[in-house]
Amino acid sequence: MCLAVPGKILEISGDDPQLRSAKVSFGGAIKTVNISFLSEAKVGDYVLAHVGFALNIIDEEEANKTMEYLKLMGDVE
Amino acid sequence: MKYLDEYRDSDKAKLLVDAIHKKVTKKWSIMEICGGQTHSIVKYGIDDLISPNINLIHGPGCPVCVTPIEKIDKAIEIASKANVIFCSFGDMLRVPGSNTDLLKLKAVGSDVRIVYSPVDAVQIAKQNPDKEVVFFAVGFETTAPPNAQAVFIAHQQGVMNFSVLVSHVLVPPAIKAILDSKNNLVQGFLAAGHVCTVMGYKEYEEIVSKYKIPIVVTGFEPVDILQGILMCVSQLEEGRHEAENQYSRVVTREGNAKAMEVMYEVFEICERKWRGIGEIKKSGFRLKEKYSDYDAELKFGVVNYSVEESGECISGLILQGIKKPVDCPVFGTKCNPEHPFGATMVSTEGACSAYYLYKEKKL
Ligand code: SF4
Numbered sequence: 001m002c003l004a005v006p007g008k009i010l011e012i013s014g015d016d017p018q019l020r021s022a023k024v025s026f027g028g029a030i031k032t033v034n035i036s037f038l039s040e041a042k043v044g045d046y047v048l049a050h051v052g053f054a055l056n057i058i059d060e061e062e063a064n065k066t067m068e069y070l071k072l073m074g075d076v077e
Numbered sequence: 078m079k080y081l082d083e084y085r086d087s088d089k090a091k092l093l094v095d096a097i098h099k100k101v102t103k104k105w106s107i108m109e110i111c112g113g114q115t116h117s118i119v120k121y122g123i124d125d126l127i128s129p130n131i132n133l134i135h136g137p138g139c140p141v142c143v144t145p146i147e148k149i150d151k152a153i154e155i156a157s158k159a160n161v162i163f164c165s166f167g168d169m170l171r172v173p174g175s176n177t178d179l180l181k182l183k184a185v186g187s188d189v190r191i192v193y194s195p196v197d198a199v200q201i202a203k204q205n206p207d208k209e210v211v212f213f214a215v216g217f218e219t220t221a222p223p224n225a226q227a228v229f230i231a232h233q234q235g236v237m238n239f240s241v242l243v244s245h246v247l248v249p250p251a252i253k254a255i256l257d258s259k260n261n262l263v264q265g266f267l268a269a270g271h272v273c274t275v276m277g278y279k280e281y282e283e284i285v286s287k288y289k290i291p292i293v294v295t296g297f298e299p300v301d302i303l304q305g306i307l308m309c310v311s312q313l314e315e316g317r318h319e320a321e322n323q324y325s326r327v328v329t330r331e332g333n334a335k336a337m338e339v340m341y342e343v344f345e346i347c348e349r350k351w352r353g354i355g356e357i358k359k360s361g362f363r364l365k366e367k368y369s370d371y372d373a374e375l376k377f378g379v380v381n382y383s384v385e386e387s388g389e390c391i392s393g394l395i396l397q398g399i400k401k402p403v404d405c406p407v408f409g410t411k412c413n414p415e416h417p418f419g420a421t422m423v424s425t426e427g428a429c430s431a432y433y434l435y436k437e438k439k440l
Contacts, residue, residue: 070089
């Protein structure tokens, strides 16, 4: 139910603030997603989408930090 | 896929499993709130991989599971009407009401449609001006903003043949209800990452200090969940209780202000009954007075329903972490995903269903 999936914004359209939408690629499958909750979203951003709405932009820096942390754990072994 | 594959990587998972083993010295009970997390945990066998000292308790975080039976009955009554197109997310269709479910109703000719987004239901209303289009608005704080946005759009565009049957539930009141229960076993929580995507985790800071319990905002992939468990166990072992954020690639402390804005524009907090658990104070959303024209319960006069739940199902105890699915005498026999008796067997995110799908063979 609360499943949300990451996808990449390919194109943005619409001026109406409630209906601003984007074409988002989910591993190749392309869907239209409402991006009215993300005024700062731009082409190339990865967003987390749920029931046709993008809920947030995925923060690349934070994602890298997690991966770095895991890598460090591996190195300490 | 980027942001998915690396969180399913077995080498990274193994590192975390080892780290958890090293960290744990005592027995701990940790509850994952969200049904999506339960599903991952059981699917990937995370509960069997980690230290036997950690008891993972499956929480009430599946909106499909906790939608009260009377709401399902109301949905069925509305969907049975001749001029209604009833729209819902797919996972609500098989939830049993007192006598039938929406899928069976569809099979005998009612116009029940699965939509991908609530906005699609508004679109269907615009295309069918001679019909009444009703959307079943269920979900946690994750789904509330999209559902609110659909109502807001309908209101703005003057779409009057659209309404919503609202059964929204909120996570923090459920956490408090679990902690206040005298049977509570939970010593730490993995909070639901997608709920926090919208809400942030400010709300949890108050809970951690009042109840002195760690809460770690956690994602849904195996690596996320293992890291969440490690962070939670570290707090427990070190005697700390903080609101921490494992899912920092999408969750910020403040959450998504724009999403919250439309949510609070359309909805207000109300009492809500949870299937299997009962009423929890201030744990749901209803439409504000301003949007009462969009309230399907008022439009179709289906207020004041009350139904008793069947006695056999122990899903209420499962949703509070007091029992496990395998403790239920009818689990996997009389009750199965084809013939679900109760809330937690209905949705694939329910604990009973996850156990049935992934654990049955091992029983
Ligand atoms: S197995 Fe079925 S009857 Fe038993 S608790 Fe789960 S849903 Fe209820």
